[in-house]
Amino acid sequence: MSRMNALIRQDGFRRVTVAxxxxxxxxxxxxxxxxxxGSCIAACFYDPIVRVGGINHYLLAEGQAADxxxxxxxxxxxxxxxINEMLKMGAVRHRMKARIFGGATMHRGFRDIGGANIAFARRFLQDERIPLVGEDVGGTCARRVEFRAALGLARCRSVTDAPPPVVQRPVRPVAVKPPETTGDVEFF
Structure with missing residues:
Protein backbone atom coordinates (compact mmCIF):
# COMPACT_ATOMS: atom_id res chain seq x y z
CA MET A 1 0.00 0.00 0.00
CA SER A 2 1.41 3.34 -0.95
CA ARG A 3 1.18 6.08 1.61
CA MET A 4 -2.54 6.27 2.41
CA ASN A 5 -4.25 9.34 3.66
CA ALA A 6 -4.23 8.48 7.31
CA LEU A 7 -4.79 10.17 10.58
CA ILE A 8 -1.76 9.65 12.83
CA ARG A 9 -2.87 9.43 16.41
CA GLN A 10 -1.00 9.84 19.68
CA ASP A 11 -0.77 6.05 19.98
CA GLY A 12 1.45 6.03 16.88
CA PHE A 13 -1.02 4.19 14.65
CA ARG A 14 -2.14 5.53 11.29
CA ARG A 15 -5.90 5.12 11.04
CA VAL A 16 -7.36 4.81 7.56
CA THR A 17 -11.12 5.02 7.13
CA VAL A 18 -12.75 2.59 4.71
CA ALA A 19 -16.07 3.93 3.41
CA GLY A 38 -24.91 -1.17 9.89
CA SER A 39 -26.44 -3.71 7.53
CA CYS A 40 -23.27 -3.58 5.40
CA ILE A 41 -20.53 -6.20 5.64
CA ALA A 42 -16.80 -5.72 6.06
CA ALA A 43 -14.66 -8.71 5.16
CA CYS A 44 -11.14 -8.77 6.59
CA PHE A 45 -8.69 -11.08 4.78
CA TYR A 46 -5.17 -11.94 5.93
CA ASP A 47 -2.24 -13.96 4.58
CA PRO A 48 -0.04 -14.85 7.58
CA ILE A 49 3.05 -15.79 5.54
CA VAL A 50 3.53 -12.52 3.64
CA ARG A 51 1.79 -10.55 6.41
CA VAL A 52 -0.59 -8.66 4.19
CA GLY A 53 -4.25 -8.07 4.78
CA GLY A 54 -7.15 -6.00 3.65
CA ILE A 55 -10.72 -5.00 4.28
CA ASN A 56 -13.68 -4.21 2.07
CA HIS A 57 -17.03 -2.61 2.90
CA TYR A 58 -19.97 -3.61 0.74
CA LEU A 59 -23.54 -2.36 0.91
CA LEU A 60 -25.55 -5.09 -0.81
CA ALA A 61 -24.99 -8.78 -1.51
CA GLU A 62 -26.01 -8.55 -5.16
CA GLY A 63 -26.67 -5.93 -7.78
CA GLN A 64 -25.39 -4.26 -10.88
CA ALA A 65 -24.06 -0.83 -11.67
CA ALA A 66 -22.92 0.87 -14.84
CA ASP A 67 -19.59 2.15 -13.51
CA ILE A 83 -8.50 -10.77 -3.22
CA ASN A 84 -6.88 -9.27 -6.32
CA GLU A 85 -5.34 -6.38 -4.38
CA MET A 86 -3.87 -8.84 -1.88
CA LEU A 87 -2.51 -11.05 -4.68
CA LYS A 88 -0.73 -7.99 -6.13
CA MET A 89 1.07 -7.64 -2.78
CA GLY A 90 2.23 -11.27 -2.73
CA ALA A 91 -0.62 -13.00 -0.90
CA VAL A 92 -1.64 -16.48 -1.99
CA ARG A 93 -5.33 -17.36 -2.16
CA HIS A 94 -5.08 -20.75 -0.38
CA ARG A 95 -3.33 -19.14 2.62
CA MET A 96 -5.94 -16.41 3.14
CA LYS A 97 -8.10 -16.41 6.24
CA ALA A 98 -11.21 -14.28 6.73
CA ARG A 99 -13.32 -12.56 9.34
CA ILE A 100 -16.64 -10.89 8.62
CA PHE A 101 -18.46 -8.15 10.50
CA GLY A 102 -21.78 -6.30 10.20
CA GLY A 103 -25.05 -7.40 8.70
CA ALA A 104 -27.26 -5.86 11.37
CA THR A 105 -30.99 -5.35 11.01
CA MET A 106 -31.10 -1.60 11.28
CA HIS A 107 -34.76 -0.98 10.44
CA ARG A 108 -37.55 -3.38 11.29
CA GLY A 109 -40.13 -3.72 8.59
CA PHE A 110 -37.63 -3.42 5.73
CA ARG A 111 -36.31 -6.44 3.91
CA ASP A 112 -33.44 -8.18 5.70
CA ILE A 113 -30.49 -6.61 3.87
CA GLY A 114 -28.08 -7.53 6.68
CA GLY A 115 -29.13 -11.19 6.62
CA ALA A 116 -28.67 -11.36 2.84
CA ASN A 117 -25.21 -9.78 3.18
CA ILE A 118 -24.17 -12.31 5.84
CA ALA A 119 -25.44 -15.26 3.78
CA PHE A 120 -23.56 -14.01 0.72
CA ALA A 121 -20.27 -13.59 2.62
CA ARG A 122 -20.45 -17.06 4.15
CA ARG A 123 -21.36 -18.66 0.82
CA PHE A 124 -18.58 -16.80 -1.02
CA LEU A 125 -15.94 -17.87 1.51
CA GLN A 126 -17.13 -21.47 1.41
CA ASP A 127 -17.12 -21.53 -2.40
CA GLU A 128 -13.63 -19.99 -2.52
CA ARG A 129 -12.37 -22.27 0.27
CA ILE A 130 -11.21 -19.34 2.37
CA PRO A 131 -11.55 -20.29 6.04
CA LEU A 132 -13.86 -18.09 8.10
CA VAL A 133 -11.93 -17.80 11.37
CA GLY A 134 -14.17 -15.27 13.10
CA GLU A 135 -17.29 -13.20 12.77
CA ASP A 136 -19.46 -10.70 14.60
CA VAL A 137 -22.63 -10.44 12.52
CA GLY A 138 -26.38 -9.91 12.79
CA GLY A 139 -28.24 -8.31 15.65
CA THR A 140 -29.55 -4.76 15.67
CA CYS A 141 -26.49 -2.66 16.54
CA ALA A 142 -24.10 -0.83 14.30
CA ARG A 143 -20.45 -1.82 14.62
CA ARG A 144 -17.06 -0.13 14.49
CA VAL A 145 -14.33 -2.38 13.07
CA GLU A 146 -10.59 -1.84 13.43
CA PHE A 147 -8.25 -4.11 11.46
CA ARG A 148 -4.47 -4.20 11.74
CA ALA A 149 -4.14 -5.84 8.35
CA ALA A 150 -0.41 -6.64 8.46
CA LEU A 151 -0.93 -8.62 11.67
CA GLY A 152 -4.38 -10.05 10.97
CA LEU A 153 -5.76 -8.53 14.19
CA ALA A 154 -9.37 -7.35 14.19
CA ARG A 155 -11.48 -5.66 16.85
CA CYS A 156 -15.19 -5.03 16.61
CA ARG A 157 -17.22 -2.85 18.95
CA SER A 158 -20.99 -2.50 19.02
CA VAL A 159 -22.31 1.00 18.64
CA THR A 160 -25.55 1.27 20.57
CA ASP A 161 -28.28 3.68 19.78
CA ALA A 162 -28.89 4.52 23.41
CA PRO A 163 -29.28 8.22 24.13
CA PRO A 164 -26.37 9.87 25.90
CA PRO A 165 -26.63 9.81 29.67
CA VAL A 166 -28.38 12.75 31.30
CA VAL A 167 -26.02 14.77 33.41
CA GLN A 168 -27.66 15.82 36.66
CA ARG A 169 -26.62 19.30 37.63
CA PRO A 170 -27.49 20.78 40.98
CA VAL A 171 -30.36 23.23 40.87
CA ARG A 172 -29.38 26.59 42.24
CA PRO A 173 -32.11 28.81 43.59
CA VAL A 174 -32.43 32.02 41.68
CA ALA A 175 -33.35 35.15 43.59
CA VAL A 176 -36.41 36.73 42.01
CA LYS A 177 -36.86 40.41 42.58
CA PRO A 178 -40.52 41.30 43.10
CA PRO A 179 -41.81 43.72 40.49
CA GLU A 180 -42.22 47.30 41.47
CA THR A 181 -45.84 48.27 41.81
CA THR A 182 -46.95 51.43 40.16
CA GLY A 183 -50.64 51.01 40.77
CA ASP A 184 -51.28 49.87 37.19
CA VAL A 185 -53.08 46.61 36.47
CA GLU A 186 -51.19 44.11 34.33
CA PHE A 187 -53.00 41.27 32.54
CA PHE A 188 -51.27 38.07 31.51
Missing amino acids: QGETKVSREEDVVLTTVL PASMQRYGLYAMEVL
Missing part, protein backbone atom coordinates in the same frame (compact mmCIF):
# COMPACT_ATOMS: atom_id res chain seq x y z
CA GLN A 20 -18.91 2.06 1.71
CA GLY A 21 -17.74 0.66 -1.59
CA GLU A 22 -14.05 0.87 -0.72
CA THR A 23 -11.29 -1.70 -0.30
CA LYS A 24 -7.93 -1.08 1.40
CA VAL A 25 -4.95 -3.43 1.65
CA SER A 26 -1.79 -2.99 3.74
CA ARG A 27 1.34 -4.71 4.95
CA GLU A 28 2.37 -1.84 7.25
CA GLU A 29 2.16 -2.76 10.95
CA ASP A 30 1.25 0.74 12.12
CA VAL A 31 -1.80 0.99 9.85
CA VAL A 32 -5.26 0.40 11.31
CA LEU A 33 -8.06 0.14 8.75
CA THR A 34 -11.37 1.27 10.24
CA THR A 35 -14.99 1.30 9.19
CA VAL A 36 -18.46 1.65 10.66
CA LEU A 37 -21.17 -0.79 9.63
CA PRO A 68 -16.79 0.20 -11.77
CA ALA A 69 -16.68 2.55 -8.77
CA SER A 70 -20.32 1.73 -7.96
CA MET A 71 -19.71 -2.00 -8.44
CA GLN A 72 -17.73 -2.17 -5.17
CA ARG A 73 -21.00 -1.57 -3.34
CA TYR A 74 -21.88 -5.18 -4.18
CA GLY A 75 -20.51 -8.27 -2.46
CA LEU A 76 -19.07 -10.29 -5.34
CA TYR A 77 -17.19 -7.39 -6.87
CA ALA A 78 -15.93 -6.16 -3.48
CA MET A 79 -14.63 -9.63 -2.56
CA GLU A 80 -12.85 -10.06 -5.90
CA VAL A 81 -11.24 -6.61 -5.62
CA LEU A 82 -10.00 -7.45 -2.12
Whole structure:
Protein backbone atom coordinates (compact mmCIF):
# COMPACT_ATOMS: atom_id res chain seq x y z
CA MET A 1 0.00 0.00 0.00
CA SER A 2 1.41 3.34 -0.95
CA ARG A 3 1.18 6.08 1.61
CA MET A 4 -2.54 6.27 2.41
CA ASN A 5 -4.25 9.34 3.66
CA ALA A 6 -4.23 8.48 7.31
CA LEU A 7 -4.79 10.17 10.58
CA ILE A 8 -1.76 9.65 12.83
CA ARG A 9 -2.87 9.43 16.41
CA GLN A 10 -1.00 9.84 19.68
CA ASP A 11 -0.77 6.05 19.98
CA GLY A 12 1.45 6.03 16.88
CA PHE A 13 -1.02 4.19 14.65
CA ARG A 14 -2.14 5.53 11.29
CA ARG A 15 -5.90 5.12 11.04
CA VAL A 16 -7.36 4.81 7.56
CA THR A 17 -11.12 5.02 7.13
CA VAL A 18 -12.75 2.59 4.71
CA ALA A 19 -16.07 3.93 3.41
CA GLN A 20 -18.91 2.06 1.71
CA GLY A 21 -17.74 0.66 -1.59
CA GLU A 22 -14.05 0.87 -0.72
CA THR A 23 -11.29 -1.70 -0.30
CA LYS A 24 -7.93 -1.08 1.40
CA VAL A 25 -4.95 -3.43 1.65
CA SER A 26 -1.79 -2.99 3.74
CA ARG A 27 1.34 -4.71 4.95
CA GLU A 28 2.37 -1.84 7.25
CA GLU A 29 2.16 -2.76 10.95
CA ASP A 30 1.25 0.74 12.12
CA VAL A 31 -1.80 0.99 9.85
CA VAL A 32 -5.26 0.40 11.31
CA LEU A 33 -8.06 0.14 8.75
CA THR A 34 -11.37 1.27 10.24
CA THR A 35 -14.99 1.30 9.19
CA VAL A 36 -18.46 1.65 10.66
CA LEU A 37 -21.17 -0.79 9.63
CA GLY A 38 -24.91 -1.17 9.89
CA SER A 39 -26.44 -3.71 7.53
CA CYS A 40 -23.27 -3.58 5.40
CA ILE A 41 -20.53 -6.20 5.64
CA ALA A 42 -16.80 -5.72 6.06
CA ALA A 43 -14.66 -8.71 5.16
CA CYS A 44 -11.14 -8.77 6.59
CA PHE A 45 -8.69 -11.08 4.78
CA TYR A 46 -5.17 -11.94 5.93
CA ASP A 47 -2.24 -13.96 4.58
CA PRO A 48 -0.04 -14.85 7.58
CA ILE A 49 3.05 -15.79 5.54
CA VAL A 50 3.53 -12.52 3.64
CA ARG A 51 1.79 -10.55 6.41
CA VAL A 52 -0.59 -8.66 4.19
CA GLY A 53 -4.25 -8.07 4.78
CA GLY A 54 -7.15 -6.00 3.65
CA ILE A 55 -10.72 -5.00 4.28
CA ASN A 56 -13.68 -4.21 2.07
CA HIS A 57 -17.03 -2.61 2.90
CA TYR A 58 -19.97 -3.61 0.74
CA LEU A 59 -23.54 -2.36 0.91
CA LEU A 60 -25.55 -5.09 -0.81
CA ALA A 61 -24.99 -8.78 -1.51
CA GLU A 62 -26.01 -8.55 -5.16
CA GLY A 63 -26.67 -5.93 -7.78
CA GLN A 64 -25.39 -4.26 -10.88
CA ALA A 65 -24.06 -0.83 -11.67
CA ALA A 66 -22.92 0.87 -14.84
CA ASP A 67 -19.59 2.15 -13.51
CA PRO A 68 -16.79 0.20 -11.77
CA ALA A 69 -16.68 2.55 -8.77
CA SER A 70 -20.32 1.73 -7.96
CA MET A 71 -19.71 -2.00 -8.44
CA GLN A 72 -17.73 -2.17 -5.17
CA ARG A 73 -21.00 -1.57 -3.34
CA TYR A 74 -21.88 -5.18 -4.18
CA GLY A 75 -20.51 -8.27 -2.46
CA LEU A 76 -19.07 -10.29 -5.34
CA TYR A 77 -17.19 -7.39 -6.87
CA ALA A 78 -15.93 -6.16 -3.48
CA MET A 79 -14.63 -9.63 -2.56
CA GLU A 80 -12.85 -10.06 -5.90
CA VAL A 81 -11.24 -6.61 -5.62
CA LEU A 82 -10.00 -7.45 -2.12
CA ILE A 83 -8.50 -10.77 -3.22
CA ASN A 84 -6.88 -9.27 -6.32
CA GLU A 85 -5.34 -6.38 -4.38
CA MET A 86 -3.87 -8.84 -1.88
CA LEU A 87 -2.51 -11.05 -4.68
CA LYS A 88 -0.73 -7.99 -6.13
CA MET A 89 1.07 -7.64 -2.78
CA GLY A 90 2.23 -11.27 -2.73
CA ALA A 91 -0.62 -13.00 -0.90
CA VAL A 92 -1.64 -16.48 -1.99
CA ARG A 93 -5.33 -17.36 -2.16
CA HIS A 94 -5.08 -20.75 -0.38
CA ARG A 95 -3.33 -19.14 2.62
CA MET A 96 -5.94 -16.41 3.14
CA LYS A 97 -8.10 -16.41 6.24
CA ALA A 98 -11.21 -14.28 6.73
CA ARG A 99 -13.32 -12.56 9.34
CA ILE A 100 -16.64 -10.89 8.62
CA PHE A 101 -18.46 -8.15 10.50
CA GLY A 102 -21.78 -6.30 10.20
CA GLY A 103 -25.05 -7.40 8.70
CA ALA A 104 -27.26 -5.86 11.37
CA THR A 105 -30.99 -5.35 11.01
CA MET A 106 -31.10 -1.60 11.28
CA HIS A 107 -34.76 -0.98 10.44
CA ARG A 108 -37.55 -3.38 11.29
CA GLY A 109 -40.13 -3.72 8.59
CA PHE A 110 -37.63 -3.42 5.73
CA ARG A 111 -36.31 -6.44 3.91
CA ASP A 112 -33.44 -8.18 5.70
CA ILE A 113 -30.49 -6.61 3.87
CA GLY A 114 -28.08 -7.53 6.68
CA GLY A 115 -29.13 -11.19 6.62
CA ALA A 116 -28.67 -11.36 2.84
CA ASN A 117 -25.21 -9.78 3.18
CA ILE A 118 -24.17 -12.31 5.84
CA ALA A 119 -25.44 -15.26 3.78
CA PHE A 120 -23.56 -14.01 0.72
CA ALA A 121 -20.27 -13.59 2.62
CA ARG A 122 -20.45 -17.06 4.15
CA ARG A 123 -21.36 -18.66 0.82
CA PHE A 124 -18.58 -16.80 -1.02
CA LEU A 125 -15.94 -17.87 1.51
CA GLN A 126 -17.13 -21.47 1.41
CA ASP A 127 -17.12 -21.53 -2.40
CA GLU A 128 -13.63 -19.99 -2.52
CA ARG A 129 -12.37 -22.27 0.27
CA ILE A 130 -11.21 -19.34 2.37
CA PRO A 131 -11.55 -20.29 6.04
CA LEU A 132 -13.86 -18.09 8.10
CA VAL A 133 -11.93 -17.80 11.37
CA GLY A 134 -14.17 -15.27 13.10
CA GLU A 135 -17.29 -13.20 12.77
CA ASP A 136 -19.46 -10.70 14.60
CA VAL A 137 -22.63 -10.44 12.52
CA GLY A 138 -26.38 -9.91 12.79
CA GLY A 139 -28.24 -8.31 15.65
CA THR A 140 -29.55 -4.76 15.67
CA CYS A 141 -26.49 -2.66 16.54
CA ALA A 142 -24.10 -0.83 14.30
CA ARG A 143 -20.45 -1.82 14.62
CA ARG A 144 -17.06 -0.13 14.49
CA VAL A 145 -14.33 -2.38 13.07
CA GLU A 146 -10.59 -1.84 13.43
CA PHE A 147 -8.25 -4.11 11.46
CA ARG A 148 -4.47 -4.20 11.74
CA ALA A 149 -4.14 -5.84 8.35
CA ALA A 150 -0.41 -6.64 8.46
CA LEU A 151 -0.93 -8.62 11.67
CA GLY A 152 -4.38 -10.05 10.97
CA LEU A 153 -5.76 -8.53 14.19
CA ALA A 154 -9.37 -7.35 14.19
CA ARG A 155 -11.48 -5.66 16.85
CA CYS A 156 -15.19 -5.03 16.61
CA ARG A 157 -17.22 -2.85 18.95
CA SER A 158 -20.99 -2.50 19.02
CA VAL A 159 -22.31 1.00 18.64
CA THR A 160 -25.55 1.27 20.57
CA ASP A 161 -28.28 3.68 19.78
CA ALA A 162 -28.89 4.52 23.41
CA PRO A 163 -29.28 8.22 24.13
CA PRO A 164 -26.37 9.87 25.90
CA PRO A 165 -26.63 9.81 29.67
CA VAL A 166 -28.38 12.75 31.30
CA VAL A 167 -26.02 14.77 33.41
CA GLN A 168 -27.66 15.82 36.66
CA ARG A 169 -26.62 19.30 37.63
CA PRO A 170 -27.49 20.78 40.98
CA VAL A 171 -30.36 23.23 40.87
CA ARG A 172 -29.38 26.59 42.24
CA PRO A 173 -32.11 28.81 43.59
CA VAL A 174 -32.43 32.02 41.68
CA ALA A 175 -33.35 35.15 43.59
CA VAL A 176 -36.41 36.73 42.01
CA LYS A 177 -36.86 40.41 42.58
CA PRO A 178 -40.52 41.30 43.10
CA PRO A 179 -41.81 43.72 40.49
CA GLU A 180 -42.22 47.30 41.47
CA THR A 181 -45.84 48.27 41.81
CA THR A 182 -46.95 51.43 40.16
CA GLY A 183 -50.64 51.01 40.77
CA ASP A 184 -51.28 49.87 37.19
CA VAL A 185 -53.08 46.61 36.47
CA GLU A 186 -51.19 44.11 34.33
CA PHE A 187 -53.00 41.27 32.54
CA PHE A 188 -51.27 38.07 31.51
